[in-house]
Amino acid sequence: MNSEQLSAALYEKYISPTKKRRAPSIGIEIEMPVVNLNGEAVSEETIIRTADAFRAHFGFEPSGTDANGDVNSMTEPETGDNLSFDCSYSNLELSFGKDDSLHALHQRFVSYYRCLQDLLAPHGYTLTGMGINPNYNINHNQPIPNERYRMLYHYLHSYSEYGAEPGRRFHERPDFGTFTSASQVQLDAEYDTLIDTINVFGLLEPYKALLFANSYLPDYPDYLCSRNMLWEHSMQGYNPHNIGMFAQPLRSVDELLEYIKSQSVYCTMRDGKYVNFKPVAVRDYFTRSEISGEYFDGKTYRSIRFAPERGDLQYLRTFKFEDLTYRGTIEYRSSCCQPIRDVMTVAAFHTGLSTQLPALRELLEHDTVIYGHGYSADELQHMLSLRELPGFLDRSAVSAQLCRILDLAAAGLDAQGRHESEFLAPLYDRARNLTNPAKDMLQRLESGVPMKQIIADYAEV
DSSP states (O other): OOOOHHHHHHHIIIIGGGOOOOOEEEEEEEEEEEEEEEESOOHHHHHHHHHHHHHHHOOEEEEEEEETSOEEEEEHHHHEEEEEEESTEEEEEEEEOOOHHHHHHHHHHHHHHHHHHHHHHGGEEEEOOOOTTTTTSSSSSOSSSSSHHHHHHHHHHGGGGTTTTOOOOOOOOOOOGGBOOOOEEEEEEGGHHHHHHHHHHHHHHHHHHHHOOOOTTTTTTTTTBHHHHHHSSSGGGGGGGGEEEOOOOOOOOHHHHHHHHSSEEEEEEEEEEEEEEEEEEHHTTTTTEEEEEEEOOOSSSEEEEEOOOEEEGGGGEEEEEEEOOTSSSEEEOOOOOOOGGGGHHHHHHHHHTOOOOHHHHHHHEEEEEEEESSHHHHHHHHHHHHHHHTTTTHHHHHHHHHHHHHHHHHHHHHTTTOOOGGGGOOOHHHHHHHHOOOHHHHHHHHOOHHHHHHHHEEEOO
Protein backbone atom coordinates (compact mmCIF):
# COMPACT_ATOMS: atom_id res chain seq x y z
CA MET A 1 0.00 0.00 0.00
CA ASN A 2 1.18 3.50 -0.75
CA SER A 3 0.63 6.37 1.69
CA GLU A 4 -2.69 7.42 0.15
CA GLN A 5 -4.04 3.86 0.23
CA LEU A 6 -2.90 3.45 3.83
CA SER A 7 -4.69 6.64 4.87
CA ALA A 8 -7.87 5.44 3.20
CA ALA A 9 -7.61 2.01 4.87
CA LEU A 10 -7.10 3.53 8.31
CA TYR A 11 -9.94 5.98 7.77
CA GLU A 12 -12.24 3.11 6.82
CA LYS A 13 -11.18 1.05 9.85
CA TYR A 14 -11.22 3.69 12.56
CA ILE A 15 -13.08 6.81 11.45
CA SER A 16 -15.95 5.61 9.26
CA PRO A 17 -17.57 3.62 12.11
CA THR A 18 -17.86 6.83 14.17
CA LYS A 19 -20.16 8.30 11.51
CA LYS A 20 -22.73 5.52 11.74
CA ARG A 21 -25.93 6.26 13.64
CA ARG A 22 -26.39 3.90 16.57
CA ALA A 23 -28.50 3.61 19.67
CA PRO A 24 -26.36 4.58 22.70
CA SER A 25 -24.87 1.56 24.45
CA ILE A 26 -22.22 0.58 26.98
CA GLY A 27 -19.68 -2.23 26.67
CA ILE A 28 -18.07 -3.48 29.88
CA GLU A 29 -15.15 -5.87 30.39
CA ILE A 30 -14.18 -6.95 33.90
CA GLU A 31 -11.08 -9.07 34.50
CA MET A 32 -10.73 -10.72 37.92
CA PRO A 33 -7.92 -12.70 39.55
CA VAL A 34 -8.60 -16.32 40.45
CA VAL A 35 -7.02 -16.98 43.85
CA ASN A 36 -6.26 -20.31 45.47
CA LEU A 37 -6.83 -19.58 49.16
CA ASN A 38 -4.74 -22.61 50.13
CA GLY A 39 -1.62 -20.67 49.15
CA GLU A 40 -0.92 -22.89 46.15
CA ALA A 41 -0.90 -22.30 42.41
CA VAL A 42 -4.21 -22.23 40.59
CA SER A 43 -4.92 -25.53 38.85
CA GLU A 44 -5.78 -24.88 35.21
CA GLU A 45 -7.77 -28.12 35.12
CA THR A 46 -9.93 -26.97 38.05
CA ILE A 47 -10.65 -23.65 36.37
CA ILE A 48 -11.48 -25.24 33.03
CA ARG A 49 -13.96 -27.62 34.68
CA THR A 50 -15.46 -24.69 36.62
CA ALA A 51 -15.99 -22.80 33.38
CA ASP A 52 -17.61 -25.89 31.84
CA ALA A 53 -20.07 -26.07 34.74
CA PHE A 54 -20.82 -22.35 34.39
CA ARG A 55 -21.45 -22.81 30.67
CA ALA A 56 -23.89 -25.63 31.29
CA HIS A 57 -25.72 -23.68 34.01
CA PHE A 58 -26.33 -20.53 31.94
CA GLY A 59 -26.54 -22.07 28.48
CA PHE A 60 -23.50 -20.25 27.11
CA GLU A 61 -22.18 -21.58 23.81
CA PRO A 62 -18.48 -22.29 23.10
CA SER A 63 -16.81 -19.49 21.16
CA GLY A 64 -13.15 -20.41 21.57
CA THR A 65 -10.97 -23.39 22.50
CA ASP A 66 -7.33 -23.81 23.40
CA ALA A 67 -4.83 -26.16 21.77
CA ASN A 68 -6.01 -28.99 24.06
CA GLY A 69 -9.62 -28.61 22.95
CA ASP A 70 -10.76 -27.02 26.22
CA VAL A 71 -13.32 -24.22 25.95
CA ASN A 72 -11.71 -20.95 27.02
CA SER A 73 -14.33 -18.56 25.67
CA MET A 74 -18.11 -18.90 25.78
CA THR A 75 -20.98 -16.61 24.82
CA GLU A 76 -24.61 -16.26 25.85
CA PRO A 77 -26.48 -16.27 22.52
CA GLU A 78 -29.20 -13.74 23.39
CA THR A 79 -27.29 -11.05 25.32
CA GLY A 80 -23.83 -11.53 23.80
CA ASP A 81 -22.34 -11.79 27.30
CA ASN A 82 -19.04 -13.65 27.34
CA LEU A 83 -16.85 -15.52 29.81
CA SER A 84 -13.23 -15.93 28.77
CA PHE A 85 -9.74 -16.01 30.20
CA ASP A 86 -7.29 -13.19 29.60
CA CYS A 87 -3.72 -14.41 29.04
CA SER A 88 -3.91 -17.15 31.71
CA TYR A 89 -6.40 -19.43 33.42
CA SER A 90 -5.90 -17.47 36.64
CA ASN A 91 -7.39 -14.29 35.12
CA LEU A 92 -11.10 -14.65 34.39
CA GLU A 93 -12.94 -12.07 32.28
CA LEU A 94 -16.64 -11.31 32.08
CA SER A 95 -17.62 -9.05 29.21
CA PHE A 96 -21.10 -7.96 28.35
CA GLY A 97 -23.10 -7.52 25.19
CA LYS A 98 -24.17 -3.99 24.39
CA ASP A 99 -26.78 -2.53 26.70
CA ASP A 100 -27.79 0.98 27.72
CA SER A 101 -28.66 0.16 31.36
CA LEU A 102 -25.99 -0.01 34.05
CA HIS A 103 -28.49 -1.65 36.39
CA ALA A 104 -29.25 -4.43 33.88
CA LEU A 105 -25.53 -5.03 33.31
CA HIS A 106 -24.87 -5.10 37.04
CA GLN A 107 -27.66 -7.60 37.66
CA ARG A 108 -26.22 -9.94 35.05
CA PHE A 109 -22.74 -9.54 36.49
CA VAL A 110 -23.93 -10.39 40.00
CA SER A 111 -25.76 -13.48 38.74
CA TYR A 112 -22.68 -14.77 36.91
CA TYR A 113 -20.31 -13.85 39.72
CA ARG A 114 -22.28 -15.58 42.46
CA CYS A 115 -22.51 -18.75 40.37
CA LEU A 116 -18.76 -18.73 39.78
CA GLN A 117 -18.04 -18.19 43.46
CA ASP A 118 -20.31 -21.10 44.39
CA LEU A 119 -18.48 -23.32 41.89
CA LEU A 120 -15.02 -22.21 43.05
CA ALA A 121 -15.60 -22.37 46.82
CA PRO A 122 -15.44 -26.18 47.20
CA HIS A 123 -11.94 -26.09 45.72
CA GLY A 124 -10.78 -23.38 48.13
CA TYR A 125 -10.73 -20.83 45.30
CA THR A 126 -12.23 -17.36 44.95
CA LEU A 127 -12.47 -14.51 42.51
CA THR A 128 -11.58 -11.14 43.97
CA GLY A 129 -11.51 -7.48 42.99
CA MET A 130 -7.83 -6.62 42.63
CA GLY A 131 -5.70 -5.38 39.74
CA ILE A 132 -2.85 -7.70 40.70
CA ASN A 133 -3.41 -11.34 41.58
CA PRO A 134 -2.23 -11.54 45.23
CA ASN A 135 -0.75 -14.97 44.43
CA TYR A 136 1.18 -13.64 41.43
CA ASN A 137 4.42 -15.22 42.70
CA ILE A 138 2.72 -18.54 43.46
CA ASN A 139 0.75 -19.21 40.29
CA HIS A 140 2.36 -20.82 37.26
CA ASN A 141 1.76 -17.64 35.20
CA GLN A 142 1.72 -19.62 31.97
CA PRO A 143 -0.15 -18.47 28.86
CA ILE A 144 -3.34 -20.12 27.71
CA PRO A 145 -2.19 -22.68 25.12
CA ASN A 146 -3.54 -21.06 21.98
CA GLU A 147 -1.99 -19.19 19.08
CA ARG A 148 -2.60 -15.67 20.34
CA TYR A 149 -1.46 -15.97 23.96
CA ARG A 150 1.49 -18.23 23.14
CA MET A 151 2.68 -15.60 20.66
CA LEU A 152 2.09 -12.73 23.09
CA TYR A 153 3.93 -14.49 25.94
CA HIS A 154 6.87 -15.22 23.65
CA TYR A 155 6.91 -11.67 22.28
CA LEU A 156 6.88 -10.08 25.74
CA HIS A 157 9.79 -12.30 26.80
CA SER A 158 11.86 -11.08 23.84
CA TYR A 159 12.61 -7.80 25.67
CA SER A 160 16.17 -8.89 26.47
CA GLU A 161 17.02 -8.64 22.76
CA TYR A 162 16.35 -4.90 22.82
CA GLY A 163 17.53 -3.79 26.27
CA ALA A 164 20.79 -2.37 24.95
CA GLU A 165 19.03 0.01 22.54
CA PRO A 166 19.24 3.68 23.58
CA GLY A 167 16.37 4.81 25.77
CA ARG A 168 15.03 1.32 26.44
CA ARG A 169 14.10 0.47 30.03
CA PHE A 170 12.33 -2.83 30.65
CA HIS A 171 11.07 -4.33 33.88
CA GLU A 172 11.71 -8.00 34.60
CA ARG A 173 8.12 -9.27 34.75
CA PRO A 174 7.30 -10.06 31.11
CA ASP A 175 4.67 -12.48 32.47
CA PHE A 176 2.65 -9.51 33.82
CA GLY A 177 -0.26 -10.18 31.48
CA THR A 178 -1.01 -13.41 33.33
CA PHE A 179 -1.59 -11.72 36.70
CA THR A 180 -2.91 -8.20 36.00
CA SER A 181 -6.64 -7.46 35.84
CA ALA A 182 -8.44 -4.43 34.40
CA SER A 183 -11.88 -2.88 34.37
CA GLN A 184 -12.57 -1.49 30.90
CA VAL A 185 -15.53 0.26 29.34
CA GLN A 186 -16.33 0.98 25.70
CA LEU A 187 -18.57 3.90 24.77
CA ASP A 188 -19.74 4.92 21.32
CA ALA A 189 -17.54 7.53 19.66
CA GLU A 190 -19.16 10.24 17.55
CA TYR A 191 -17.23 11.76 14.66
CA ASP A 192 -18.05 15.35 15.59
CA THR A 193 -16.77 15.01 19.15
CA LEU A 194 -14.10 12.32 18.64
CA ILE A 195 -11.01 14.51 19.01
CA ASP A 196 -12.52 16.54 21.86
CA THR A 197 -13.38 13.35 23.74
CA ILE A 198 -9.86 11.94 23.45
CA ASN A 199 -8.28 15.23 24.54
CA VAL A 200 -10.60 15.93 27.47
CA PHE A 201 -10.47 12.40 28.87
CA GLY A 202 -6.70 12.57 28.50
CA LEU A 203 -6.67 15.55 30.87
CA LEU A 204 -8.78 13.47 33.26
CA GLU A 205 -6.27 10.61 33.52
CA PRO A 206 -4.29 11.97 36.52
CA TYR A 207 -7.50 12.25 38.54
CA LYS A 208 -8.51 8.73 37.51
CA ALA A 209 -5.22 7.42 38.88
CA LEU A 210 -6.16 8.84 42.28
CA LEU A 211 -9.63 7.26 42.26
CA PHE A 212 -9.11 3.83 40.73
CA ALA A 213 -5.56 2.66 41.61
CA ASN A 214 -5.77 -0.98 42.68
CA SER A 215 -2.66 -2.75 41.42
CA TYR A 216 -0.01 -2.65 44.09
CA LEU A 217 2.93 -4.93 43.25
CA PRO A 218 5.53 -5.51 45.98
CA ASP A 219 8.21 -5.84 43.29
CA TYR A 220 7.66 -2.11 42.58
CA PRO A 221 6.54 -0.70 45.95
CA ASP A 222 6.28 2.97 44.94
CA TYR A 223 3.30 2.32 42.66
CA LEU A 224 -0.34 2.10 43.65
CA CYS A 225 -1.22 1.50 39.99
CA SER A 226 1.57 -0.70 38.67
CA ARG A 227 -0.46 -2.03 35.72
CA ASN A 228 0.29 1.00 33.58
CA MET A 229 3.99 0.90 34.38
CA LEU A 230 4.10 -2.81 33.51
CA TRP A 231 2.65 -2.09 30.07
CA GLU A 232 4.84 0.94 29.49
CA HIS A 233 8.15 -0.73 30.30
CA SER A 234 7.50 -3.94 28.38
CA MET A 235 7.59 -4.84 24.71
CA GLN A 236 4.06 -3.46 24.48
CA GLY A 237 5.65 -0.08 25.13
CA TYR A 238 8.60 -0.57 22.77
CA ASN A 239 6.87 2.10 20.74
CA PRO A 240 5.49 4.58 23.31
CA HIS A 241 2.75 5.55 20.85
CA ASN A 242 1.16 2.12 21.33
CA ILE A 243 0.42 2.60 25.02
CA GLY A 244 -0.56 5.15 27.64
CA MET A 245 -1.45 8.74 26.84
CA PHE A 246 -1.16 11.02 23.85
CA ALA A 247 1.77 13.30 24.68
CA GLN A 248 0.10 16.31 23.03
CA PRO A 249 -3.54 17.22 22.40
CA LEU A 250 -4.80 16.14 18.99
CA ARG A 251 -5.97 18.92 16.66
CA SER A 252 -7.90 17.01 13.99
CA VAL A 253 -8.96 13.64 12.65
CA ASP A 254 -6.13 13.89 10.11
CA GLU A 255 -3.64 14.28 12.95
CA LEU A 256 -5.15 11.26 14.70
CA LEU A 257 -4.68 9.22 11.52
CA GLU A 258 -1.05 10.34 11.30
CA TYR A 259 -0.62 9.29 14.92
CA ILE A 260 -2.04 5.84 14.13
CA LYS A 261 0.49 5.55 11.31
CA SER A 262 3.22 6.14 13.90
CA GLN A 263 2.02 3.20 16.01
CA SER A 264 3.67 -0.18 15.57
CA VAL A 265 2.49 -3.56 14.45
CA TYR A 266 4.38 -6.52 15.92
CA CYS A 267 2.40 -9.58 14.86
CA THR A 268 0.24 -11.03 12.11
CA MET A 269 -0.93 -14.43 10.93
CA ARG A 270 0.24 -16.59 8.07
CA ASP A 271 -1.25 -20.02 7.30
CA GLY A 272 -3.10 -20.11 10.61
CA LYS A 273 0.01 -19.35 12.65
CA TYR A 274 0.78 -16.17 14.58
CA VAL A 275 4.03 -14.53 13.50
CA ASN A 276 5.75 -12.00 15.75
CA PHE A 277 8.56 -9.64 14.81
CA LYS A 278 10.37 -6.51 15.92
CA PRO A 279 7.78 -3.70 16.11
CA VAL A 280 7.51 -1.66 12.92
CA ALA A 281 5.62 1.63 12.58
CA VAL A 282 2.53 1.22 10.39
CA ARG A 283 3.70 3.88 7.94
CA ASP A 284 6.97 1.95 7.44
CA TYR A 285 5.53 -1.58 7.56
CA PHE A 286 3.78 -1.32 4.22
CA THR A 287 6.80 0.18 2.45
CA ARG A 288 8.83 -2.96 3.06
CA SER A 289 8.96 -5.78 0.59
CA GLU A 290 9.72 -8.31 3.31
CA ILE A 291 9.50 -8.70 7.09
CA SER A 292 11.52 -11.15 9.18
CA GLY A 293 9.69 -12.86 12.02
CA GLU A 294 9.19 -16.13 13.84
CA TYR A 295 6.37 -18.55 14.51
CA PHE A 296 5.76 -21.64 16.65
CA ASP A 297 5.45 -24.83 14.60
CA GLY A 298 4.05 -26.91 17.48
CA LYS A 299 7.45 -27.84 18.86
CA THR A 300 9.83 -24.92 18.41
CA TYR A 301 10.09 -21.41 16.99
CA ARG A 302 11.10 -21.06 13.36
CA SER A 303 12.19 -18.07 11.31
CA ILE A 304 10.01 -16.80 8.49
CA ARG A 305 10.14 -14.06 5.89
CA PHE A 306 6.89 -12.71 4.51
CA ALA A 307 5.49 -9.81 2.51
CA PRO A 308 3.15 -7.33 4.24
CA GLU A 309 -0.50 -7.50 3.21
CA ARG A 310 -3.34 -5.02 3.68
CA GLY A 311 -5.13 -7.50 5.96
CA ASP A 312 -2.29 -7.22 8.46
CA LEU A 313 -3.90 -4.00 9.69
CA GLN A 314 -6.34 -6.07 11.72
CA TYR A 315 -3.41 -7.11 13.92
CA LEU A 316 -2.53 -3.54 14.87
CA ARG A 317 -3.35 -3.80 18.58
CA THR A 318 -2.74 -0.76 20.72
CA PHE A 319 -3.35 -0.04 24.38
CA LYS A 320 -3.88 3.69 24.67
CA PHE A 321 -5.77 4.85 27.75
CA GLU A 322 -8.33 6.27 25.30
CA ASP A 323 -8.20 3.70 22.51
CA LEU A 324 -10.24 4.21 19.33
CA THR A 325 -11.47 0.82 18.11
CA TYR A 326 -12.71 -0.51 14.79
CA ARG A 327 -16.17 -0.80 16.36
CA GLY A 328 -16.61 2.97 16.43
CA THR A 329 -16.05 3.07 20.18
CA ILE A 330 -13.48 4.51 22.52
CA GLU A 331 -12.21 1.93 24.95
CA TYR A 332 -11.11 3.39 28.29
CA ARG A 333 -8.31 1.10 29.40
CA SER A 334 -6.39 2.64 32.30
CA SER A 335 -8.50 1.48 35.27
CA CYS A 336 -7.67 -1.51 37.45
CA CYS A 337 -10.18 -4.14 38.45
CA GLN A 338 -12.10 -2.72 41.42
CA PRO A 339 -13.32 -4.38 44.64
CA ILE A 340 -16.34 -6.39 43.57
CA ARG A 341 -18.84 -4.32 45.57
CA ASP A 342 -17.61 -1.31 43.55
CA VAL A 343 -17.48 -3.16 40.25
CA MET A 344 -19.68 -0.68 38.35
CA THR A 345 -17.82 2.47 39.39
CA VAL A 346 -15.55 2.56 36.33
CA ALA A 347 -18.40 2.20 33.85
CA ALA A 348 -20.64 4.66 35.71
CA PHE A 349 -17.87 7.27 35.95
CA HIS A 350 -17.07 7.20 32.22
CA THR A 351 -20.68 6.90 31.11
CA GLY A 352 -21.80 9.88 33.15
CA LEU A 353 -18.90 12.10 32.09
CA SER A 354 -19.23 11.19 28.41
CA THR A 355 -22.52 13.12 28.34
CA GLN A 356 -20.97 16.13 30.08
CA LEU A 357 -18.10 16.76 27.69
CA PRO A 358 -18.38 20.59 27.38
CA ALA A 359 -18.63 21.07 31.16
CA LEU A 360 -15.80 18.58 31.79
CA ARG A 361 -13.62 20.37 29.23
CA GLU A 362 -14.32 23.70 30.91
CA LEU A 363 -13.41 22.30 34.31
CA LEU A 364 -10.18 20.63 33.22
CA GLU A 365 -8.89 23.24 30.79
CA HIS A 366 -9.14 25.85 33.59
CA ASP A 367 -7.85 23.50 36.28
CA THR A 368 -5.17 25.05 38.49
CA VAL A 369 -5.32 22.34 41.15
CA ILE A 370 -2.97 19.89 39.47
CA TYR A 371 -2.23 21.76 36.24
CA GLY A 372 -0.12 24.90 35.91
CA HIS A 373 2.75 23.60 38.04
CA GLY A 374 5.04 22.80 35.12
CA TYR A 375 3.90 19.23 34.47
CA SER A 376 2.03 17.70 31.56
CA ALA A 377 -1.01 15.44 31.89
CA ASP A 378 1.22 12.45 31.12
CA GLU A 379 3.73 13.40 33.82
CA LEU A 380 0.95 14.02 36.33
CA GLN A 381 -0.66 10.69 35.58
CA HIS A 382 2.61 8.97 36.46
CA MET A 383 3.07 11.08 39.61
CA LEU A 384 -0.47 10.47 40.86
CA SER A 385 -0.10 6.72 40.34
CA LEU A 386 2.50 6.68 43.11
CA ARG A 387 1.93 6.03 46.79
CA GLU A 388 2.69 9.57 47.92
CA LEU A 389 1.06 12.71 46.51
CA PRO A 390 3.52 15.33 45.19
CA GLY A 391 4.26 17.99 47.78
CA PHE A 392 3.21 20.90 45.51
CA LEU A 393 -0.43 19.74 45.54
CA ASP A 394 -2.99 21.09 48.01
CA ARG A 395 -4.76 18.00 49.31
CA SER A 396 -8.02 19.75 50.15
CA ALA A 397 -8.12 21.37 46.71
CA VAL A 398 -7.50 18.01 45.01
CA SER A 399 -10.29 16.44 47.06
CA ALA A 400 -12.70 19.25 46.16
CA GLN A 401 -11.86 18.99 42.46
CA LEU A 402 -12.43 15.23 42.49
CA CYS A 403 -15.86 15.84 44.01
CA ARG A 404 -16.67 18.40 41.31
CA ILE A 405 -15.73 15.85 38.64
CA LEU A 406 -17.94 13.26 40.31
CA ASP A 407 -20.79 15.78 40.48
CA LEU A 408 -20.56 16.13 36.70
CA ALA A 409 -20.63 12.34 36.27
CA ALA A 410 -23.64 12.11 38.60
CA ALA A 411 -25.47 14.82 36.66
CA GLY A 412 -24.85 12.96 33.42
CA LEU A 413 -26.24 9.74 34.86
CA ASP A 414 -29.19 11.39 36.61
CA ALA A 415 -30.25 13.00 33.34
CA GLN A 416 -31.16 9.51 32.15
CA GLY A 417 -33.64 9.15 35.01
CA ARG A 418 -32.46 5.67 35.98
CA HIS A 419 -30.93 6.31 39.42
CA GLU A 420 -27.57 5.14 38.12
CA SER A 421 -25.56 7.79 39.97
CA GLU A 422 -25.79 5.52 43.03
CA PHE A 423 -22.94 3.54 41.50
CA LEU A 424 -20.67 6.56 42.10
CA ALA A 425 -21.15 6.59 45.90
CA PRO A 426 -17.89 4.71 46.68
CA LEU A 427 -15.96 7.22 44.59
CA TYR A 428 -17.19 10.16 46.67
CA ASP A 429 -15.78 8.44 49.76
CA ARG A 430 -12.45 7.99 47.99
CA ALA A 431 -12.43 11.61 46.81
CA ARG A 432 -13.16 13.03 50.26
CA ASN A 433 -10.49 10.88 51.90
CA LEU A 434 -8.00 10.94 49.00
CA THR A 435 -7.79 7.19 49.02
CA ASN A 436 -8.28 4.27 46.63
CA PRO A 437 -8.40 0.47 46.91
CA ALA A 438 -4.63 0.05 46.66
CA LYS A 439 -3.96 2.61 49.39
CA ASP A 440 -6.65 1.10 51.62
CA MET A 441 -5.14 -2.36 51.15
CA LEU A 442 -1.65 -1.20 52.08
CA GLN A 443 -2.86 0.61 55.18
CA ARG A 444 -4.71 -2.50 56.32
CA LEU A 445 -1.73 -4.77 55.66
CA GLU A 446 0.54 -2.45 57.62
CA SER A 447 -1.91 -2.46 60.52
CA GLY A 448 -1.77 -6.26 60.66
CA VAL A 449 -4.83 -7.34 58.66
CA PRO A 450 -4.00 -10.63 56.85
CA MET A 451 -4.02 -10.59 53.05
CA LYS A 452 -6.50 -13.47 53.11
CA GLN A 453 -9.02 -11.22 54.87
CA ILE A 454 -8.50 -8.42 52.34
CA ILE A 455 -8.95 -10.88 49.47
CA ALA A 456 -12.28 -11.91 51.03
CA ASP A 457 -13.36 -8.30 51.59
CA TYR A 458 -12.52 -7.30 48.02
CA ALA A 459 -14.48 -10.35 46.82
CA GLU A 460 -17.76 -9.34 48.50
CA VAL A 461 -20.47 -8.42 46.03
